[in-house]
Amino acid sequence: MKHESKQELTREYRDIKYILTSSMRAKLLLALYEIPKNLEELRKDLSKPSATILHGLKELETINLVRKAQKCYELTSNGYLLTTNMVKLIENWYALSKCESFWDNHDLSDIPEDSMKKIYLLKDAKYINSTTSDLSIAFNKYINLLSQSSEIRMILPIYSENHFKHIIDLLNSGKLEKLEMIVSDEIYNSIENNELFKKELLENKKVNPIITNRTMKIFLTHSEEFMSLTLFFKDGHYDDSQILIAQDANAKKWASSLWKYYIE
Template sequence: MTNLQTKSELNKEYKNIKYILTSTMRTKLILTMHESSKNLEELRGELQKPSATILHGLKELEEINLIRKVQKQYQLTSNGVILATNMVKLIENWVSLNNNSTFWNNHYLEDIPEEFLKNMHLLKDVTYIKSTTSDLSNAFNRYIKLISDSQELKIIMPIYSENHFKHIIELLNENKLKYLELIISEEILNSIKLNSSFKKSLLENKKVKILCINQNLKLFLTCSHKFMSLTLFFKDGHYDDSQILIGESENAKKWGIGIFKYYESKLNK
């Protein structure tokens, strides 16, 4: 989480951030010039505001070294580019959260590393699937269909689920699934060992790599070259199999595989 020094720095800079974000004009000017420099006429056309209002905002931003005027063009300074980039990221993170607010609000998020919570904008195009009273297995069935079309899987599995293991083993036996990398807890590993069928199909299978982590993670993450999926636990500690996020964009897959590698690297250490 954020350390004390960082929190102190955030509080110190709060006034500067507030100065930008509490002004619609200052915010819009920075975002408008994010991709390219603009002259006054172009700014007037995009912002639909009179010249006097725009010039006043430009002067304020010049005074704090966020923009500069080169001939008749207004452009962001280096500081302005960094600020604009992070403003866009903040907006995209907010959009991503809003698109799937029900999913995020209802679940335990502490096992998602902070750096990935900061990059929620990568998930803005994910699909939210929820089981219903008329179809209690909707989320699970969508998940099984996804893994059935994948040749390689990387999975963080926080639960011992015979249903999941049976489907995965079936894919391995049919050679549809050619490689599986599985991060599980010691408790789940011991449960697999007690099941002779699972032990043979998973622990003694050359196509399967088992990584044992010494903590009970509360996220069920699956990654392949085609998709990433995420299911989580309720805040009371119970696993929720009724809601799933599925991402097929490059950004979503990058986010998912990043989390897998994060926990994989902890094991390697």
């Protein structure tokens, strides 16, 4: 099965490479992605002469990505699947390049492969970077969104009294009604050794700590209102100056999937 998967991946890579090496082939697939179109509609969409478009269509027909149905051209099933993957590739590239310094500067080893493949779901996320004149910009934005959420799930890789105090305030004020947090046994023991945090967090019925014996290098928070992600530098130090925040459905879907991965 692994051999077959590798063959499929190689074939898919070859097909996408063939498409992306020609802007006309790529543009034609994208133009036909939503609905079939006739030659006149394609000419208007692409601002190219008929001869150029027909040549590109012929190439795509030859490899069974496009077919002609009456006077319109449409994607075949293979064409639709390939174009879907191409769109995801483009959106992944956009999401990564939009927040390039965030992804480049950090350790991504604890983000599973499936989540990395779906980075395109974070294309509308905002990258917030604290400045030397105000080191708390990212943290304050995070706390503001946290205070608007009644139920929160969190992958917590650090022992931070600052974070804990804000969370306790939200729990005591009634704003935060439920908190699930995945913590390493080391972090859990550190919380337990602090009498205040032990009482207000571990003994609070609103809080459900989920303990793991692994050390994690991602700090994920997600709720119905938002998701946020902070990471570690490649040298192993936690970076609280840069944060990725989003409030759209796709980003929250990505966060939920990552949470489920760690739960499972």
